[in-house]
Amino acid sequence: MSATVIPFSLKDAPALIERLLPVQKLSAEAFKEQMAVHGKTLTALGSYWKGRKPLILNKACILGCLLPATGDGARDLEIFEKLMAMDDESFVIRWKRRPKPKEILASLSIRSIDDYFVVEPPGVLPTSAPLDWSMPEFENVKVHWRDDITKLERRRLEAQMLPKTSYRDWVDAAQRPEEVMENVHDHIWDAVNSHLGTNAQSFPALIEQLGIMRFGHRPRLADTFCGSGQIPFEAARLGCDVIASDLNPMACMLTWGTFNIVGGSNASHAKLLRDQRELADRVRAEMDRLQLETDGHGWRAKVFLYCVETRCPQTGWMVPLLPSRLVSKGYRVIAEIIPDKKRKRYVVEIRSGVSDSDLHDAESGTIGRDGKYGEAYLTHVVDGIEFRTKISTLRGDIETPDGMIENRLRQWESLDFTPLPDDLLQERLYCIQWMRPKQEGKNDEYEFRTVTDADLRREQAVQEHVGRNIKDWQSSGWLPDMRIEVGGPPRYQGQDFIRARGWTRWQHLFNPRQLLLAVLINQFSDARLKFAFTQVLNNNCRASRWNPGGGGGGLTAGIFDNQALNTLFNYGCRGSEYARSFMLQKYKHSPIDLSQRCEVMSLPANQFTGESDFFVTDPPYGDAVKYEEILDFFIAWLRRNTPPEFSKWVWDSRRALAIKGEDEGFRRDMVEAYLGMTKRMVTNGMQVIMFTHLSGSIWADMANIVWASGLHVTAAWYVVTETDNPLHAGSHVKGTVLLVCRKRLGCHKTTRDDLAWEIQEEVESQVQSLTGLNQGAKGLYRDENVFEDADIQMAGYAAALRVLTRYAVIDGRDMAAEAIRPRVKNETTFVDGLIAFAVDTANQCLVPQGIAKSHWDKLTGAERFYLKMLDMEARGAKTLDNYQNFAKAFKVHDFQVLMASHKANQARLKSASEFGRTEMSEGSELYHRCCVPCSTR
Numbered sequence: 001m002s003a004t005v006i007p008f009s010l011k012d013a014p015a016l017i018e019r020l021l022p023v024q025k026l027s028a029e030a031f032k033e034q035m036a037v038h039g040k041t042l043t044a045l046g047s048y049w050k051g052r053k054p055l056i057l058n059k060a061c062i063l064g065c066l067l068p069a070t071g072d073g074a075r076d077l078e079i080f081e082k083l084m085a086m087d088d089e090s091f092v093i094r095w096k097r098r099p100k101p102k103e104i105l106a107s108l109s110i111r112s113i114d115d116y117f118v119v120e121p122p123g124v125l126p127t128s129a130p131l132d133w134s135m136p137e138f139e140n141v142k143v144h145w146r147d148d149i150t151k152l153e154r155r156r157l158e159a160q161m162l163p164k165t166s167y168r169d170w171v172d173a174a175q176r177p178e179e180v181m182e183n184v185h186d187h188i189w190d191a192v193n194s195h196l197g198t199n200a201q202s203f204p205a206l207i208e209q210l211g212i213m214r215f216g217h218r219p220r221l222a223d224t225f226c227g228s229g230q231i232p233f234e235a236a237r238l239g240c241d242v243i244a245s246d247l248n249p250m251a252c253m254l255t256w257g258t259f260n261i262v263g264g265s266n267a268s269h270a271k272l273l274r275d276q277r278e279l280a281d282r283v284r285a286e287m288d289r290l291q292l293e294t295d296g297h298g299w300r301a302k303v304f305l306y307c308v309e310t311r312c313p314q315t316g317w318m319v320p321l322l323p324s325r326l327v328s329k330g331y332r333v334i335a336e337i338i339p340d341k342k343r344k345r346y347v348v349e350i351r352s353g354v355s356d357s358d359l360h361d362a363e364s365g366t367i368g369r370d371g372k373y374g375e376a377y378l379t380h381v382v383d384g385i386e387f388r389t390k391i392s393t394l395r396g397d398i399e400t401p402d403g404m405i406e407n408r409l410r411q412w413e414s415l416d417f418t419p420l421p422d423d424l425l426q427e428r429l430y431c432i433q434w435m436r437p438k439q440e441g442k443n444d445e446y447e448f449r450t451v452t453d454a455d456l457r458r459e460q461a462v463q464e465h466v467g468r469n470i471k472d473w474q475s476s477g478w479l480p481d482m483r484i485e486v487g488g489p490p491r492y493q494g495q496d497f498i499r500a501r502g503w504t505r506w507q508h509l510f511n512p513r514q515l516l517l518a519v520l521i522n523q524f525s526d527a528r529l530k531f532a533f534t535q536v537l538n539n540n541c542r543a544s545r546w547n548p549g550g551g552g553g554g555l556t557a558g559i560f561d562n563q564a565l566n567t568l569f570n571y572g573c574r575g576s577e578y579a580r581s582f583m584l585q586k587y588k589h590s591p592i593d594l595s596q597r598c599e600v601m602s603l604p605a606n607q608f609t610g611e612s613d614f615f616v617t618d619p620p621y622g623d624a625v626k627y628e629e630i631l632d633f634f635i636a637w638l639r640r641n642t643p644p645e646f647s648k649w650v651w652d653s654r655r656a657l658a659i660k661g662e663d664e665g666f667r668r669d670m671v672e673a674y675l676g677m678t679k680r681m682v683t684n685g686m687q688v689i690m691f692t693h694l695s696g697s698i699w700a701d702m703a704n705i706v707w708a709s710g711l712h713v714t715a716a717w718y719v720v721t722e723t724d725n726p727l728h729a730g731s732h733v734k735g736t737v738l739l740v741c742r743k744r745l746g747c748h749k750t751t752r753d754d755l756a757w758e759i760q761e762e763v764e765s766q767v768q769s770l771t772g773l774n775q776g777a778k779g780l781y782r783d784e785n786v787f788e789d790a791d792i793q794m795a796g797y798a799a800a801l802r803v804l805t806r807y808a809v810i811d812g813r814d815m816a817a818e819a820i821r822p823r824v825k826n827e828t829t830f831v832d833g834l835i836a837f838a839v840d841t842a843n844q845c846l847v848p849q850g851i852a853k854s855h856w857d858k859l860t861g862a863e864r865f866y867l868k869m870l871d872m873e874a875r876g877a878k879t880l881d882n883y884q885n886f887a888k889a890f891k892v893h894d895f896q897v898l899m900a901s902h903k904a905n906q907a908r909l910k911s912a913s914e915f916g917r918t919e920m921s922e923g924s925e926l927y928h929r930c931c932v933p934c935s936t937r
């Protein structure tokens with residue numbers, strides 16, 4: 001074992017993340033975590049929060065900043081992988097099942113069985129393995145591990161039993177490190193300590209010691225865009241002191257929850273379990289007292305299904321608006337709409353156990369659309385004639401000169417909770433799913449039923465109860481009265497509620513049953529129980545989609561399932577029993593040491609006041625999710641009677657202060673924020689800035705922001721975190737760029753000519769080090785499928801950023817000022833030019849094997865693209881992001897014509913036979929794009 005001696009002080013030592021990061025392995029791990037959805041550690045605190053940064057990625061960044069690069073890259077990487085549970089011995093624990101001694105003896109060559117195992121009765125087995133256990137004389141032999149075998153020895157042997165497949169396949173089959181964190185690291189500490197000169201048996205101890213060596217104290221991490229708290233939580237769990245802040249109070253609350261619920265002490269966790277049970281029982285007792293959810297025959301309502309109902313302007317009939325009449329796929333239940341000619345309305349009858357063809361027919365209802373996203377229209381048939389009316393026509397929508405929509409819907413008043421009798425859009429209960437304990441066994445049985453007069457009387461009773469109490473609830477702050485803002489940006493998310501329903505306040509998104517349940521939970525809950533409260537709000541409002549295909553006969557989904565706020569024609573309303581699972585939510589538990597500082601502040605990032613050793617941040621970029629718009633939904637409920645723990649935060653989304661967009665304003669705000677952080681960072685501090693985005697323009701933006709913030713990029717990495725989202729059409733791959741930065745010290749000057757040389761050298765040395773040309777035959781990242789070429793291209797960008805941001809002045813220009821200078825649309829800036837040059841240089845390093853450089857230089861972009869990708873396919877690469885990146889690199893505008901498959905993980909070029917004759921002929925687009933040398937076009 002090599003034991004590199006590290007000086008006690010790491011004050012000026014480069015950090016590991018500035019030299020290496022196993023991005024391929026990390027990509028596999030991060031992707032696995034993202035796909036775990038509800039199995040993720042922090043999701044139960046708020047499943048409505050989108051864009052959580054994988055904890056494993058955060059851990060890599062935090063450790064990468066604290067660990068030193070010692071000069072022995074291979075050993076540094078080994079130790080890092082041990083700490084990340086990416087080593088073979090950790091996979092023994094991560095594997096779903098450990099091999100039994102007999103299985104080991106059947107598979108492995110072992111010279112002396114006695115070195116590892118005790119055999120009973122002794123002397124029956126030969127001295128060495130492998131063994132054939134089918135031999136009759138071995139029948140009653142027992143084998144177990146020797147007591148004196150260390151954990152490491154045992155794991156080493158067991159690791160030889162792991163299948164000889166790729167790292168990706170291992171990750172697929174194994175558990176995530178954090179799922180087995182109690183013991184996965186048991187074997188690593190001797191190796192870690194001897195390499196780092198530490199004396200730790202746990203992460204908090206190691207982190208504290210590394211912090212002292214680097215900063216003189218336990219390291220302090222800050223995240224000023226903390227969102228759901230993924231970065232701060234991982235930092236605290238590892239053992240850092242943490243300051244987290246965000247503009248949005250919901251983000252602050254979620255982050256607080258990571259420290260105090262998931263990270264809470266054992267005692268507080270036990271108390272939480274008691275409090276949860278008490279809350280659930282109080283709610284149940286109150287509902288039983290009111291008798292609004294029981295039928296008097298032992299059944300409780302699980303779900304109430306409601307739809308909008310309106311009068312068809314052409315026929316005068318009242319029509320329930322149902323995009324589909326399917327109620328439950330699993331229970332084969334549909335809603336039959338039966339005309340009642342006399343009253344010019346429809347009776348809705350619920351039929352269970354229907355045939356396949358009935359189920360199929362029920363997929364269409366009384367709402368149609370022209371195309372998947374086309375405008376909705378009401379459709380029904382009277383006397384054999386079909387009548388269609390666009391919903392926008394029905395509402396009388398007109399566009400005002402300022403781009404807003406006005407119509408003849410009545411605007412709801414503060415105390416409204418149901419439509420008034422004359423309103424254009426009414427609401428109707430059309431089905432109830434009932435449940436009761438099975439006569440035998442533990443589970444419940446379920447039934448979907450037609451609405452009865454008794455049900456309608458209970459509806460009436462709920463409305464009267466809410467009507468009697470709403471004023472009090474509102475004045476005492478248990479029920480909101482917050483306006484949905486008008487006059488925001490033209491596509492402000494809340495506008496749809498006003499335009500499509502006339503709802504003017506956030507409480508209008510809840511029907512009387514939902515209001516009653518929400519008020520009860522709100523009244524009975526302290527800070528920690530408010531997490532159940534927000535989950536109930538999310539899953540139980542007029543925008544909670546009913547999914548007939550979900551488990552248990554159907555599922556009521558969350559309003560934020562698609563990261564936007566939309567109105568629905570029909571929705572599911574949970575009975576209190578169905579909401580109970582949120583009140584009794586089993587949170588993951590991973591206690592954080594009480595001596596650590598874990599602080600949450602609600603601040604715009606540019607006003608951050610804490611002092612920090614390092615920052616890991618994931619700023620908003622490109623408006624992927626409009627947190628500042630959608631979270632008003634919760635803020636409305638929480639800004640009054642706020643628990644003391646949350647009361648120092650500003651309970652307003654402060655939309656105007658949110659950093660958004662991609663333009664000049666965005667750059668200016670980002671610079672202000674990062675400049676502030678740079679000032680508050682110790683001199684030898686570090687920053688990791690994460691960006692998840694598809695656009696190539698991101699690099700120039702980032703260079704500019706970093707520059708103007710007084711930072712200098714010391715490394716950049718690209719980790720694939722998401723791919724092929726089944727919810728969206730088409731496949732796409734998303735990666736996260738990690739920029740590692742330090743303070744730019746001094747005021748270095750250079751010229752563009754010198755810079756070109758420097759960039760070239762930096763790019764070439766980076767590419768060479770990644771491909772392992774100067775690291776011996778196998779390169780640094782031995783087990784990794786080396787690097788995919790797309791990473792090499794990223795290395796080009798990274799190298800450019802590293803060189804560029806070293807300088808404060810280039811050709812006499814102050815780069816900080818240049819970075820925030822207003823741009824003309826589509827202007828190619830000086831920085832864009834330099835980055836393009838770096839990418840070109842990286843591409844030069846990418847000539848496929850066996851092709852002479854002189855020949856390569858004569859090829860067109862499309863030809864290079866085709867040959868390069870052919871070369872990569874031959875080496876087994878097949879992810880679409882490679883094709884996307886190289887198309888960009890070789891300036892092939894439409895590479896699609898060259899592809900036989902665009903699947904994210906199964907992309908493929910067309911073969912010769914797949915290029916049709918016409919595609920190759922002179923008149924075809926492909927001929928011009930790909931076959932005519934640029935110079936002759």
Ligand SMILES: C[S@@+](CC[C@H](N)C(=O)[O-])C[C@H]1O[C@@H](n2cnc3c(N)ncnc32)[C@H](O)[C@@H]1O
Nearest residue numbers: 052053225227228230247248604605618658659
């Ligand atoms: C990409 S998200 C962070 C996600 C987070 N890393 C996670 O894993 O959940 C960006 C965050 O920046 C916050 N934000 C936007 N503008 C801000 C500002 N001016 N100051 C502070 N936070 C801001 C948003 O509220 C959002 O929580």
